[in-house]
Amino acid sequence: MSKILRYLTEHHTDMLDDLEEFVTRESPSYDKARMDSFAEFLAGYAKGLGAEVEIVPVEERGNHLRITWGDEAADKPILILGHFDTVWPAGTLETMPFRIEDGGVARGPGVFDMKGGLVQGFWAMKALRELTDFDRPVVFFCNSDEEAHSYFSRDLIEKEAKNARAALVLESSNGGKMTTSRKGVGVFEVEVTGRESHAGSNPFKGISAIDEMARLVLELHSHTNPETGTTVNVGTIEGGTVVNVIAGKAKAKVNLRVMDEAEAERMSEAIRSIAPHHDEAKVEVRGGIVRPPMIRGEGVASLFGRARSIAADLGFDLGETMSGGGSDGSFAAHAGTPTLDGMGAVGQGAHATHEQIKIDTMPGRAALVARMIETI
Numbered sequence: 001m002s003k004i005l006r007y008l009t010e011h012h013t014d015m016l017d018d019l020e021e022f023v024t025r026e027s028p029s030y031d032k033a034r035m036d037s038f039a040e041f042l043a044g045y046a047k048g049l050g051a052e053v054e055i056v057p058v059e060e061r062g063n064h065l066r067i068t069w070g071d072e073a074a075d076k077p078i079l080i081l082g083h084f085d086t087v088w089p090a091g092t093l094e095t096m097p098f099r100i101e102d103g104g105v106a107r108g109p110g111v112f113d114m115k116g117g118l119v120q121g122f123w124a125m126k127a128l129r130e131l132t133d134f135d136r137p138v139v140f141f142c143n144s145d146e147e148a149h150s151y152f153s154r155d156l157i158e159k160e161a162k163n164a165r166a167a168l169v170l171e172s173s174n175g176g177k178m179t180t181s182r183k184g185v186g187v188f189e190v191e192v193t194g195r196e197s198h199a200g201s202n203p204f205k206g207i208s209a210i211d212e213m214a215r216l217v218l219e220l221h222s223h224t225n226p227e228t229g230t231t232v233n234v235g236t237i238e239g240g241t242v243v244n245v246i247a248g249k250a251k252a253k254v255n256l257r258v259m260d261e262a263e264a265e266r267m268s269e270a271i272r273s274i275a276p277h278h279d280e281a282k283v284e285v286r287g288g289i290v291r292p293p294m295i296r297g298e299g300v301a302s303l304f305g306r307a308r309s310i311a312a313d314l315g316f317d318l319g320e321t322m323s324g325g326g327s328d329g330s331f332a333a334h335a336g337t338p339t340l341d342g343m344g345a346v347g348q349g350a351h352a353t354h355e356q357i358k359i360d361t362m363p364g365r366a367a368l369v370a371r372m373i374e375t376i
């Protein structure tokens with residue numbers, strides 16, 4: 001067994017203690033007070049691992065953390081990306097407490113997406129620093145708003161990525177597989193304006209925004225194509241006032257997923273140019289692509305090859321997969337930086353009540369991260 005893996009295996013219980021601490025400090029994306037307090041905690045934790053920590057203030061969301069080891073002037077750093085926000089509102093712990101069950105499963109809000117990955121990333125650095133003379137620069141950027149489209153971290157992540165030798169993303173994995181491509185993600189809001197009118201006494205004076213929206217939903221959904229991987233989903237819809245009024249307004253939120261840039265452009269244009277059925281109805285479309293597609297280019301493929309051979313040395317088989325979900329890895333890859341995503345926990349149930357990780361995989365996954373940092 002490699003000495004890094006042995007060390008991490010010996011510290012498995014300490015890793016689980018950290019996992020419990022991370023999960024039981026709730027950190028919902030839109031709860032600034034809790035996010036800032038998590039950032040404060042994480043800053044202290046990272047300092048305990050010999051890192052320098054910069055708290056990056058954010059007004060609209062929680063603060064981010066820029067955690068570094070080594071001398072950045074000496075070499076291009078390796079970038080590790082992780083987010084500490086979760087989709088779970090405060091109080092979720094009451095119904096979904098942190099617990100470790102027989103069978104080696106840890107449960108709790110954010111345990112898989114992605115506090116397990118964070119713990120493994122920090123332990124990778126701890127192992128490297130204690131066991132090797134590794135002294136090259138590493139930037140571990142932890143953002144607070146990944147589950148809220150990374151609107152307030154995207155620029156920072158792209159800047160870090162451009163400056164880095166490679167980016168490793170600690171997102172939860174799909175069955176242990178690395179994520180080597182991701183769909184691009186678009187978010188749009190469609191607003192239809194019709195004309196209100198009494199549904200009984202003046203039924204033909206009105207223009208129903210709901211009728212218009214219903215037609216638009218069908219048109220939007222018709223772009224979904226299993227062959228090309230393009231999907232369009234109207235996720236929320238609202239409209240009208242009361243039952244006896246012809247609706248003057250309707251709004252919908254639309255999610256787009258595409259495989260490549262050309263399709264991202266083609267579909268953005270298609271969504272922006274949807275037109276009303278009635279001459280006098282108005283349709284307004286706002287939004288666009290929020291995460292570019294992550295393409296399996298040469299840099300991605302070569303990092304995966306390296307990870308696969310390291311995993312083989314560590315005693316496990318590593319596969320790769322495409323994901324329909326976005327992540328901050330998309331920004332790093334889009335910036336032209338070799339990027340490997342899905343390096344985090346092995347488990348299932350991201351954003352779902354059965355969220356869980358397999359705890360026996362934690363030392364091996366952390367060792368993989370450590371060896372990647374060491375050898376890239």
Ligand SMILES: [Zn+2]
Nearest residue numbers: 113114171172
């Ligand atoms: Zn995530």
